[in-house]
Amino acid sequence: MSRWDPGAQGRLADAALELFAEQGFDRTTVAGIAARAGLTERTFFRHYADKREVLxxxxxxxxxxxxxxxxxxxxxxxxxxxxxxxxxxxxxxxxxxxxxxxxxxxxxxxxxxxxxxxxxxxxxxxxxxxxxxxxxxxxxxxxxxxxxxxxxxxxxxxxxxxxxxxxxxxxxxxxxxxxxxxxxxxxxxxxxxxxxx
Amino acid sequence: MSRWDPGAQGRLADAALELFAEQGFDRTTVAGIAARAGLTERTFFRHYADKREVLxxxxxxxxxxxxxxxxxxxxxxxxxxxxxxxxxxxxxxxxxxxxxxxxxxxxxxxxxxxxxxxxxxxxxxxxxxxxxxxxxxxxxxxxxxxxxxxxxxxxxxxxxxxxxxxxxxxxxxxxxxxxxxxxxxxxxxxxxxxxxx
Incomplete structure (x- = not known):
């Protein structure tokens, strides 16, 4: 029933939430999210328009x-x-x-x-x-x-x-x-x- | 019962709506609104944070x-x-x-x-x-x-x-x-x- 694919999108979502919790939403960057997920910023922007959209x-x-x-x-x-x-x-x-x-x-x-x-x-x-x-x-x-x-x-x-x-x-x-x-x-x-x- | 004072705020609101109707919301600027109302941009920003807030x-x-x-x-x-x-x-x-x-x-x-x-x-x-x-x-x-x-x-x-x-x-x-x-x-x-x- 999960709507999260096991690939990039889910990893980005997990990484984003980890970082939001660790360092706050405001201080988290797209670059940071991509790095945490082991992906590029370009991949991030293939899935989401900005860091808010991850949510x-x-x-x-x-x-x-x-x-x-x-x-x-x-x-x-x-x-x-x-x-x-x-x-x-x-x-x-x-x-x-x-x-x-x-x-x-x-x-x-x-x-x-x-x-x-x-x-x-x-x-x-x-x-x-x-x-x-x-x-x-x-x-x-x-x-x-x-x-x-x-x-x-x-x-x-x-x-x-x-x-x-x-x-x-x-x-x-x-x-x-x-x-x-x-x-x-x-x-x-x-x-x-x-x-x- | 009107919440519009007869002064600057009401004139800015009227001017903004006129311009939104005439030239579209996107093409209207704060400078244009202030000019139409016969006021300065500074006065505009004393009443509203941006052109959207007029509405x-x-x-x-x-x-x-x-x-x-x-x-x-x-x-x-x-x-x-x-x-x-x-x-x-x-x-x-x-x-x-x-x-x-x-x-x-x-x-x-x-x-x-x-x-x-x-x-x-x-x-x-x-x-x-x-x-x-x-x-x-x-x-x-x-x-x-x-x-x-x-x-x-x-x-x-x-x-x-x-x-x-x-x-x-x-x-x-x-x-x-x-x-x-x-x-x-x-x-x-x-x-x-x-x-x-």
């Missing part, structure tokens, strides 16, 4: 999500479809648990990386909304369902990274969706709020 | 949101509290309707600006979650309610900008919250999904 598999994840969503049987509700896909994405993302935890820590500590993370999540939401529209869901619910799913995915990953290793990230997707449902439902019957149909 | 009042909006949330009476539910605050924020954000619509168009057309927008929204969610915790809401529901509220705010702004001028952005916040609730509820009773308590 973001957004494009690959987007392809993965689009492919998985297309495979979900057509009778499944939109929310259930995105839930299944986000569970799968969580599994893929955290397959190398130690790496994924360290990554979460580094991202959380750097505003520019948190910003990049949110941008990648925005891209995933767009891809997922497109996938839902291809399943016949109309534009507005497709967008909203996709946004909710990606929010649950992001928060599940954050909670997984902060929690005990025994809880799989995929299992937290439904937990987060239930909590989001509570947040938007249980406190809602205030006199002025519209009631759901 | 983002995130910090001011965050202060505004924190202040408004603190004013909401304590008996109000967390969701109702954030709804009221987001309605107010929508009003403030779209007070100058033409400006706010043009801004939305420019942001939508530039990936780097969409990224910045998402980052600012992330900051608003953090500020709002802190405000909810100060109201006695525990950490997880505070975060989830804040994320939902900011998502509704962002989508309400997008829908407002794409829709007829007669619909106020503030009125769309509850509409979007209701749709988000539908997205996460009505399709949800699938056999494997956990039921909320």
């Amino acid at each position: 973001f598999a957004g494009d690959r994840l987007a392809h993965h999500i689009a492919a998985r969503l297309a495979e979900v049987p057509s009778g499944v509700t939109p929310l259930e479809a995105v839930t299944v896909v986000m569970e799968d994405a969580s599994e893929v993302t955290t397959a190398r648990a130690d790496w994924a935890r360290q990554r979460a820590e580094i991202v959380a500590a750097h505003p520019e990386l948190r910003e990049r993370e949110l941008a990648k999540m925005g891209m995933l939401a767009t891809v997922m909304a497109e996938g839902l529209r291809e399943r016949g869901v109309s534009a507005a619910p497709a967008q909203l369902t996709a946004e909710i799913a990606v929010l649950a995915f992001r928060l599940a990953y954050e909670r997984w990274a902060a929690g005990p290793p025994s809880v799989p990230a995929a299992s937290l997707v439904r937990v987060l969706l239930a909590e989001l449902r509570d947040a938007v439902t249980s406190t809602c019957p205030s006199p002025t709020a519209p009631t759901p149909p | 983002f009042a995130g910090d001011r909006l965050a202060h505004h949101i924190a202040a408004r949330l603190a004013e909401v009476p304590s008996g109000v539910t967390p969701l109702e509290a954030v709804t009221v605050v987001m309605e107010d924020a929508s009003e403030v954000t779209t007070a100058r309707a033409d400006w706010a619509r043009q801004r939305a168009e420019i942001v939508a057309a530039h990936p780097e600006l969409r990224e910045r927008e998402l980052a600012k929204m992330g900051m608003l969610a953090t500020v709002m979650a802190e405000g909810l915790r100060e109201r006695g809401v525990s950490a997880a529901p505070a975060q989830l309610t804040a994320e939902i509220a900011v998502l509704a705010f962002r989508l309400a702004y997008e829908r407002w900008a794409a829709g007829p001028p007669s619909v106020p952005a503030a009125s769309l916040v509850r509409v979007l919250l209701a749709e988000l609730r539908d997205a996460v509820t009505s399709t949800c009773p699938s056999p494997t999904a956990p039921t909320p308590p």
Whole structure:
């Protein structure tokens, strides 16, 4: 289930994370990462645009999500479809648990990386909304369902990274969706709020 | 209710948007914006870090949101509290309707600006979650309610900008919250999904 090939890309990712942890993200250079991995800078740039991108598999994840969503049987509700896909994405993302935890820590500590993370999540939401529209869901619910799913995915990953290793990230997707449902439902019957149909 | 002072800052914002519309965002320079506003570059940089920041009042909006949330009476539910605050924020954000619509168009057309927008929204969610915790809401529901509220705010702004001028952005916040609730509820009773308590 790992999306890391055993070759250059994985070695670069490992080397980068080691160096980020040892000497900090800011002080780590692409040259240093390549050297640690026993590769050239040129090889680095064949795989990643810059040192930040080592931490973001957004494009690959987007392809993965689009492919998985297309495979979900057509009778499944939109929310259930995105839930299944986000569970799968969580599994893929955290397959190398130690790496994924360290990554979460580094991202959380750097505003520019948190910003990049949110941008990648925005891209995933767009891809997922497109996938839902291809399943016949109309534009507005497709967008909203996709946004909710990606929010649950992001928060599940954050909670997984902060929690005990025994809880799989995929299992937290439904937990987060239930909590989001509570947040938007249980406190809602205030006199002025519209009631759901 | 406008957050634009009649002085330099507002003139710079107007000048920037005019130039973005006339010659494109990429080809507009800080020098050009300052010249159009009849001000110096130095004055520009007293108000904004760069030309992108003219489009983002995130910090001011965050202060505004924190202040408004603190004013909401304590008996109000967390969701109702954030709804009221987001309605107010929508009003403030779209007070100058033409400006706010043009801004939305420019942001939508530039990936780097969409990224910045998402980052600012992330900051608003953090500020709002802190405000909810100060109201006695525990950490997880505070975060989830804040994320939902900011998502509704962002989508309400997008829908407002794409829709007829007669619909106020503030009125769309509850509409979007209701749709988000539908997205996460009505399709949800699938056999494997956990039921909320």
